Each structure stands twice: as C-alpha cells, then as structure tokens.
Amino acid sequence: MTPARRRTFFNFWLIGPAALAIIIFMVIPLAMMAWISIQSRSYGGGVHWGELSAEAWLRFLFERNLDDSLSWSVTYTVIIIRSIWLSLITTVLSLLVGFPTAFFMATRDRKWRTLLVFMVTLPFWTNLLVRNYAWILILRDYGTANGLLMWLGITDQPLPLLHNQFAVAVGLTYSFLPFMVLPIYSSLEKLDLRLVEAGFDLYASRWQVLRNIIIPLAIPGIIAGSILVFIPALGSYVTPELLGGGKTLMIGNLIGHQFGAARNWPFGAALGLFLLALVLLAMTVYALRGRERGGKP
C-alpha cells in the first residue's frame, strides 16, 4: 500500500466502527420502521411482511367499523394535539422560570457562575425516572404539597394534583429546565452591562431596557433553549406515564402501548415516524431562523 492509501485505510478503521454501530443499530432500524408502517398488521404482534397496507396511517384520523367502513375518529388526534399543547406549555413555563435565572447567573462574578452552571447541570445527570417519582411523593393525595396546603388551612381535603395535565406539565418542566437555562445563560453571559447602563442614562425604564436591549441579545439562546425543551418534551414517555396516569397520554406513551398490550406494530411505527417528522420540522424551523438572523447586519 502507498502511504496515502495506508492513511485512508487507517482513517476508515478509526471512524468506521462508531459510524457502523450507529448505522446498523439505529439508522437501519429507523428505516425498517418506515417499511413496517406500511405493512399489514399481524394480530399476535409483528407484521405480515410484503402485504402492503395503509391501515396504520389511516388510523390517525379514522376508525374502522365492524362493517369495514371508515369513520372519522378523534381519539388519536386528541392525543397528538395534547402532546403538542403540553410541550408548548412546558416550553413557556421553562422560559418564564429559566430566563430570570439565566439573567441572574450571567450577572454574577465568574467564580459564582461556574458553581451556578454546575448546580443547573447536576440534576440533568440524575435519574429521570427517580426525579419524576419524587413528584409523585409531592403531588399525591396525602403527599407533601397537599400536606402543606392542609396544614396551612388552605384546603381541608386533598386536592387532586396528580394524574392530570397539571402534573405532567410540572414534571416535564422539571425534567427539561436545564436545557432552557444554559443556552440563554450563554448568550446573556456575553452581554456588556454597560449597554444596560447606557440605556438607563438615556432615561429608559427597566421594562424598556429589558425589551429593547436584553431580550434581543438573548434571542438566539431563547430559540435554542425552546427547541431543546420542546423536542424531548414532545417525545417524553416517563413523565406522562408516571404523573399523567391513564387519562393524560402523550404520543410517546401511545407509541409504547402499540408494543405492549395493543400489539400493533404498523401503527406504532407510523406514530414513531410522525414524531420523528415533528422533531425534524422543529429543528428545520430553528435552522432557518438561525440563518435568517445570521443574514441580518
């Protein structure tokens, strides 16, 4: 082998294994999922290979009656809209809680900032299941929150805090909050505080300074953070499963159920692809927004 060819060979063996592992055990399964979504269902689980069928995709909007005719059904549309709605609420809540925190962090001394960033990141590395379980302890009928409310005399019987959309929104916000704080922090960190002072010297009010100076500078971080919160919230499985109970399903749970009791692979595959498409859409919007901003002077 020539040295150049030997180098190519060497390089291929370096990157090859990681790429191959991801291609074989993630890309190919995802491609296979697309194929499975248009196969006809086998009722024992699995599919009848080669028997094409659009049944799984029709199921998004229709249900099949006993006489084999189709009629409109909102069962799954409701779940999809609820997933998007809960993810949007989660994103807004994260922004409301995260923005002031990121601003607070960015205006501290360097020594403090490192510690604060560590404290924001730390929960992300702890078990998601356990963190959501902690909310069961807090929100259930005789949990910490109700105990506190009753002790304070605000209510004399437990409020239903668990197994509803409220619990899911709280849990999702809790799960993905660091993803909002860190990007906003990193764009605000570069903020020159003299700009804020200049704004005040020109008799701007706090609100005007916030709206005209600080928020525009934080926009890239806000968009990045929103995407980073929205995407995992949309695909979440653990939080709605634990905190939502049976009535507050999201797409992730619906997908999961197709591989459990429902045994409907094609529908599960179609839902999975649909979720993937939503995620790609969100990322494309983000990429386009980024390019648009980059183009501005």
Next chain:
Amino acid sequence: MSARRAAGDARRWPGLGFAAAVFFAYVYLPIFILVILSFNENRIVTIWTGFSLEWYRMAFANDDILRAAGNSLLIASVAATSATVLATLAAVRMATTRFFGQTGMNALLALPITVPEIVPAVATLMFFASLGVTLGLGTVMIAHTVFCIPFAYLPIRARLEGMDPKLGEAAADLFANPRQAFFKVTLPLLMPGILSGFVLAFIISLDDFVTTFFVGGAGSTTLPIYIFGLVRTGVTPEVNAISALMLLVSIALVSLSLFLGRSEHRY
C-alpha cells in the same frame, strides 16, 4: 442620581435573586424531599415520625434489587467501555483532518441524542424481534452502546480541540509512525477526556429507562426497570431508599467526570 445608578446596575434588579431562589428550590427541593423521606421510619411515607435506616437495610436484603443492581452495573460497564472505544477512535479521526462527508458524519454521531429516545427504542425492538434475536441482556448492551456514543464522544472531542496539533507533528518529526504517535503521544494526553467521556456514558447507561424497557426482556431487569414496576403499583419506602441511592451515585459520578474533564487547558 444614585437611585438611577442603582437601577442601571442590572445585577441588583429587584426580583432577580428571588427568581433564582425559586428556580433552585424547584430544581432541588423534590430531590431533598425524596432523600429525607427515604430515612423516614413511618411506612405511610409522607408523615415524618423519626429517623430510620430500615428501608435501606430492606433494600440491601432484597435479592431482586441486588440482581437488578448487578444487571445495571454490568450493562453500564459493557456499554460505556464499547462506546468509549468507538468514540475515541472516531474523535481522533474527526479532529485530525477534514474530509468529504464530515458534516454528515457529525450529524450521524449526534443522531442518538437528537431523536426522542422512544423512537429508536421501539425501532430497535422491531429490528431485533424481526431478526429473531431474543431480547435480553445482549440486546440491551448493544442499544446502550449506540446511544452512549455521543455522550462519550463530546468530552473526548472537546479535549482534542484543546490539544496542540504540533505535538503530533513533533512525534512525526522524531520518526514515530502514526500508530506510535497515537499510542505514545495522543492517547496519554487524551486520557482525562476519555475518562470523562467514559463516566458520562456510564451514568447515562445506568440511568436509562426507556431503551431498556423496550429492548430488554427476561433477565435484563435493571434498577430503573425494577423501580418503575414498583412505582406503578404504589409508593413503598424501599423505592425511596433505592431511588435516593441512585441519585447519590449519579451525583458522585458526574462530579467525578467534571473534575476529570476540568484540566482542559493544561496543554
């Protein structure tokens, strides 16, 4: 004048400190509540009656829990080791020269953290089941290895970015062949990044629920799967004890990883 100046100082805006305090309370209080309740002697978990280590003793005496913990550690060790080896090789390649298709390769390496976990989890389940592979420890190890790659890759890549490329050139000037240069120069310098990546991959595998739940089968019950099964049937004090232990292990490991990855600019 002084009032205006105080208003101009963004560090002292009213409500900022309060908002941050609310944020950190929101993030940390649930964790503290869980840990405190795990030491509660009362079986009706929420009411505090006294300090007790009873639930920890019960957890450690429970064979199912010990077996699940063993599985978790075995899977995490295998997956983190394989992912770190693959990620190290890939990171070295990605950092040395530019090549055709590099952007695509970056996207491929990041794929496992870009898509919501449930989608590849069920896709991998269908993949293995269609091939007739029995779901169990083996399939879980493979799936974990794949999604651990990006977590191992990023710290190694960051470490490489901070390294002086002249070091490799110097090795070549001293007649080291690429293999010698890699093993004698690059790898030792890269070690903190590799260890940091390994620990992150280890935590991610240890904490994983969704992929294990779908790709696993009989004999691959890990701690998160075990906890999930118990939580669905009801809250028990043993769950609090194992959960609190898992939190502490993760916190200890991530602190270790950050400590290892910290000395980035030494070279």
